[in-house]
Amino acid sequence: QVQLQESGPGQVKPSETLSLTCAVSGVSVSTYYWYWIRQSPGTGLEYIGYIYYGGRTNYNPSLKSRVTMSIDTSNNQFSLELNSVTAADTAVYYCARGLGVINAFNIWGQGTTVSVSS
Amino acid sequence: DIQMTQSPSSLSASVGDRVTITCQASQDIGNYLNWYQQKPGKAPRLLIYDASNLQTGVPSRFSGGGSGTDFTLTISSLLPEDVATYFCQQYDNFPITFGPGTKMDIK
Numbered sequence: 001q002v003q004l005q006e007s008g009p010g011q012v013k014p015s016e017t018l019s020l021t022c023a024v025s026g027v028s029v030s031t032y033y034w035y036w037i038r039q040s041p042g043t044g045l046e047y048i049g050y051i052y053y054g055g056r057t058n059y060n061p062s063l064k065s066r067v068t069m070s071i072d073t074s075n076n077q078f079s080l081e082l083n084s085v086t087a088a089d090t091a092v093y094y095c096a097r098g099l100g101v102i103n104a105f106n107i108w109g110q111g112t113t114v115s116v117s118s
Numbered sequence: 119d120i121q122m123t124q125s126p127s128s129l130s131a132s133v134g135d136r137v138t139i140t141c142q143a144s145q146d147i148g149n150y151l152n153w154y155q156q157k158p159g160k161a162p163r164l165l166i167y168d169a170s171n172l173q174t175g176v177p178s179r180f181s182g183g184g185s186g187t188d189f190t191l192t193i194s195s196l197l198p199e200d201v202a203t204y205f206c207q208q209y210d211n212f213p214i215t216f217g218p219g220t221k222m223d224i225k
Contacts, residue, residue, distance in 0.1 A: 102168065104207075
């Protein structure tokens, strides 16, 4: 059974870097596309980007200048960094797995709430 | 970016009703449209992919249709456990975008 679990600080100060990790069990991160998505009451569901084994990435242009994703095959996990955060980055952050080559998210982590405040 | 709209924004229906939600894309997206169900405090759950394909494990009372710019999600006979918010999502063009959601409850 494939499971994803997000981890990271629940609060980040403005202008600092938000760092989250998604631990994957039941399948190797060397397969499939791996995604980050966030959700806030004001913005709804927002695609952040994906990473594929080998380093292929796609980032939402609205966040591209601030986002970095990486894969750690030795620990079977992938990560998100979002720098220069503001209150607008306050959201529930989800990691998710894609449905093969289709950009549908068929397995999700439980989500982690990140609040940006001083 | 492709803009996704949904109607209605909220819906109240009775157990056993046939319910249809619509999703419209701001441009032709072929059949690159997925539907999700989200219950409070939970992550979204994939129901339908590529407009009309039922994801494994999803009850057959859910169905999807449409192509181009106009899509539907239908629940053939509403059950109490279907109380949730439903989202559409396009992946024809990056960035992937989602609809604002349709909140469904039981009368």
